[in-house]
Amino acid sequence: MLYHLFDYLNQYFEIPGAGLFQYISFRSGFAALLSLLISAVYGKKVILYLQKKQVGETVRELGLEGQSQKAGTPTMGGIIIILATVIPVLLLSKLDNIYIILLLITTFWMGCIGFIDDYIKVFKKDKDGLKGKFKMVGQLGLGLIVGSVLYFHPGVTVREANIHNNVVSNEKNTAVKKDIKSTKTTIPFFKNNELDYAELITWIDKDLASYAWLVFIPLVIFIIMAVSNGANLTDGIDGLAAGSSAIIVLTLGIFAWISGNVIFSQYLQVMYIPNSGEMTVFIAAFTGALIGFLWYNSYPAQIFMGDT
Numbered sequence: 001m002l003y004h005l006f007d008y009l010n011q012y013f014e015i016p017g018a019g020l021f022q023y024i025s026f027r028s029g030f031a032a033l034l035s036l037l038i039s040a041v042y043g044k045k046v047i048l049y050l051q052k053k054q055v056g057e058t059v060r061e062l063g064l065e066g067q068s069q070k071a072g073t074p075t076m077g078g079i080i081i082i083l084a085t086v087i088p089v090l091l092l093s094k095l096d097n098i099y100i101i102l103l104l105i106t107t108f109w110m111g112c113i114g115f116i117d118d119y120i121k122v123f124k125k126d127k128d129g130l131k132g133k134f135k136m137v138g139q140l141g142l143g144l145i146v147g148s149v150l151y152f153h154p155g156v157t158v159r160e161a162n163i164h165n166n167v168v169s170n171e172k173n174t175a176v177k178k179d180i181k182s183t184k185t186t187i188p189f190f191k192n193n194e195l196d197y198a199e200l201i202t203w204i205d206k207d208l209a210s211y212a213w214l215v216f217i218p219l220v221i222f223i224i225m226a227v228s229n230g231a232n233l234t235d236g237i238d239g240l241a242a243g244s245s246a247i248i249v250l251t252l253g254i255f256a257w258i259s260g261n262v263i264f265s266q267y268l269q270v271m272y273i274p275n276s277g278e279m280t281v282f283i284a285a286f287t288g289a290l291i292g293f294l295w296y297n298s299y300p301a302q303i304f305m306g307d308t
Contacts, residue, residue, distance in 0.1 A: 002091045003027065021092075024257070028280045031088040032288035039084035039292025043077075047296060047303050050074035073301055076118045077293060078308030081242075082111045084289035085282070093281040098155040102146055103282045110228060113138045114307035121307075129307065139228055143221030150220060151183070151213045158182045159262075159272045179274055183212045186259070186271040194271060232307060238299040246290040253283035 003021050010018035020026045051074055086107060093100045117130040150156050157179040183197040197219060198212035235241040258264045260277020296302040 001095070003094055024260070024277050024280050027092045028253075028257075028284035031092045031281050031285040034088040034091070035084040035285040035288035036292045038087060039080050039289045040295055042083075043080045043292060043296050043303075046077070046080050047074055050076060050303065073304055075122065075304045075306035076115070076308045077297065077303040077305045078111065078114055078118075080303075081286075081289045081293050081305070082107060082308070084292060085286045088285040088288075089282050092285075094278050097275055097278040098149070098153055099276055099279045100282060102149060103279065106142060106146065106224075109138070109142045111308060114232075117307040136225070139225045140221060143224040144217065146224065147213075147217035147220030151216050154181075155275070156181070157274055158184060159274060183216050184271065193269065235305045235307075238301040239294055239297050241305050242290045242294045242297050246287055246294070249283055249290065250287050253280055253287065256280050256283060 006015075006018040006021035009015045010022070086104065089100065089104065095101070113130070113135060117135070120126050121129040159179050184194050185197065187193040187195055197216050198209055200215045201208045201212060231241060231245060234244060255270070256279040257277055258268055258270050259273050260275065260280065262272055264270075265272040293303075293305070297305065
């Protein structure tokens with residue numbers, strides 16, 4: 001919202017400083033600070049509210065010393081992270097960016113599944129929460145949406161250089177760069193590090209290239225389900241889920257920023273993905289929200305993330 005506002009002000013009124021919002025680095029830093037403040041300042045109020053409503057954690061038996069003392073600690077702290085992430089993103093990102101749209105859909109979708117799970121555990125007094133098959137269906141549905149959009153949406157492209165030989169022998173070859181649909185990905189830290197998912201099916205028959213979505217979409221579904229359940233299993237120990245998530249997300253944010261920058265991506269031999277740099281704003285907000293949440297989630301934890 002603020003991005004579009006300041007873009008308008010800069011374009012028609014040339015207000016000094018309005019152009020700063022054109023820079024991803026500025027908006028990312030702003031988003032990180034804003035999300036940190038939201039989660040740190042309003043986190044305490046959420047904790048007090050959850051304590052008042054007696055929204056307590058049912059601790060899994062892990063055989064850890066002092067584990068039983070964690071019983072009754074407020075849960076559903078993921079609400080803090082979601083709010084502290086979404087508010088800065090809505091304010092500071094390009095809301096017409098396909099990657100931001102997908103990230104927001106994913107956040108709300110998975111947040112709703114987690115909230116229902118926590119609600120059943122806490123208020124319905126069912127320690128098993130939402131049945132596993134319903135969770136899997138929800139994750140599968142999200143994976144289908146995300147995978148289909150990434151594969152079929154015309155705005156999701158990569159930039160590749162096509163080498164053309166000149167007719168005159170004493171001239172150098174020319175490289176024409178254009179944005180194309182692709183199923184390629186980059187494997188970091190390796191030279192010539194591009195993997196084309198389509199090759200997992202075209203080795204059978206070259207004519208199967210148009211059916212690469214049969215490999216790509218299931219792979220996206222697998223990644224979403226694996227990450228979601230992995231993060232869910234990590235929670236329950238002070239600071240573990242939020243701390244490890246912050247490190248992972250920050251690393252992914254660096255790759256997103258590099259991949260969305262035409263200069264650095266070329267220098268570091270990372271695939272350039274147009275418009276993907278905008279994800280840095282979301283990731284910065286998410287990281288700030290996690291760090292702010294850690295203030296209350298680190299030992300001794302005042303709140304747990306829960307499934308939300």
